[in-house]
Amino acid sequence: MSLSGFTAPIWLLFLIVVAALAIGYVFAQRWKKRHTMRFTNMDLLEKVAPTRPGVARHVPIVLLLVGLLTFTIAAAAPTQDKRVPRNRATVILVLDVSLSMEATDVKPSRLAVAQEAAKDFADGLTPGINLGLVAFAGTASVLVSPTTDRAATKAAIDHIKLSERTATGEGIYSGLQSIETLGQVIGGAEAPPPARIVLMSDGKQTVPDDKDTSNPRHAFVAAREAKAKGVPISTISFGTSYGTVEIPNDSGGTDTVKVPVDDDSLREIAKLSGGEFYTASSLEELTAVYDTLEQQIGFEITRGDASRLWFLLSGLFTAAGLAVALLVRQRLP
Known part of the structure; x- marks a missing residue:
């Protein structure tokens, strides 16, 4: 010592x-x-x-x-470091609900596993943390505003509906807006409560074009905005490189479309925002990632006697x- x-x-x-x-x-x-x-x-x-x-x-x-x-x-x-449960923090869970989540490379499906792990994550957070839920596909929606009511969040997770396209940037911006709104509602404090976005996605951004990194709605631009606001983004790349889904075609049949995970983009989002990047390709791995995040988010390290x-x-x-x-x-x- x-x-x-x-x-x-x-x-x-x-x-x-x-x-x-x-x-x-x-x-x-x-x-x-x-x-x-x-x-x-x-x-x-x-x-x-x-x-x-x-x-x-x-x-x-x-x-x-x-x-x-x-x-x-x-x-x-x-003195020594002591882990103290946080009673004043905000976490926004941002989930990708694009059609690629139907892939069954993670049994029984990416969506089913993501829902189970997300609900376990909600249960595991310390009671004083405000948890919000954002779902995004072609657009983003705030399903649950930040609250300590875990039942509301889990109910919303159970009723997630999949949709076309992937607008990762919109998901991040919606999460930031939820955090800002809660800060305005709480008010009165010297500083807003610490906040973090946990972003789970299984594929590449399609809206706007992933290569158009200068577009103000691009995920990388949103990540820089999160960094400027002091909100790190912990990203989880969920799925495998060999996932596929069946998409209806004009002839009445279906086409098999590959939906590999996009580790590179999610790693860059975490880096630009000051957060951490994780990968998971099974329920066990995804649960382990969420457990790690619970320890990081749910507790703060203080110096004690x-x-x-x-x-x-x-x-x-x-x-x-x-x-x-x-x-x-x-x-x-």
Whole structure:
């Protein structure tokens, strides 16, 4: 533990006293041994001290010194990181509901798995977090405004309807608008509550054209806007590279269309916004990603006092030193 981990590091100077006592004890033992060996009559020495003290005689002093050491650390008020549940934060779950979610490369389907994992994610968030839900295909819709009512969010997830095309940028902008609206409603605080967007998509943006990165509605532009507003986007690329869906054609039949995941775009969105990028191709992997996000979003790390344990250790070592002294030497050090 570095000095930055103490709130009263001046007390660490007492370690000099502890070290001096240890050195003094060592010199005292050597001085005592030197004067004992001045006896020239060894027979007389054996009669005066028939049993020489063993190593055990040092144990009480060692324990007491360790007690002083731990007391010094406690007095310096050490701190440690503590995970505290967030009671003031906003998370917007932005889900891709384009037709590619019908793909069955993830059994039973991408949509079914995404719905199950999203509901588990909602249940796992700490109660004080406001959770909102945005669904996007060719357009984006706010299905649930940020709220602590998890039942509303899960009900909306169950009733998701798929649609054509993929407007990832619109999904991000809708999420940002929900966050801004909640901030205006709450008001009165010195700063808006921390917020994050969790974006799950399984394919490439089609509206506007994915290659038109200068379009103001493009996902990359939206990601930069999120960065400017201090809202990181955690992206999840969900699915496999071999997913396919059946799309009706003009002749009355269907065409098999490949719908591979688009890791590159989602990775770039996360990077531009200051968020993290994840991949998942099964319920287990998607659940693991959401579990990771729950730990990151649901808790904040604060510095808390950690001196109690050191005080307890100090008392334990001191008491042990005194007890051993009475048992071994029949007197206190």
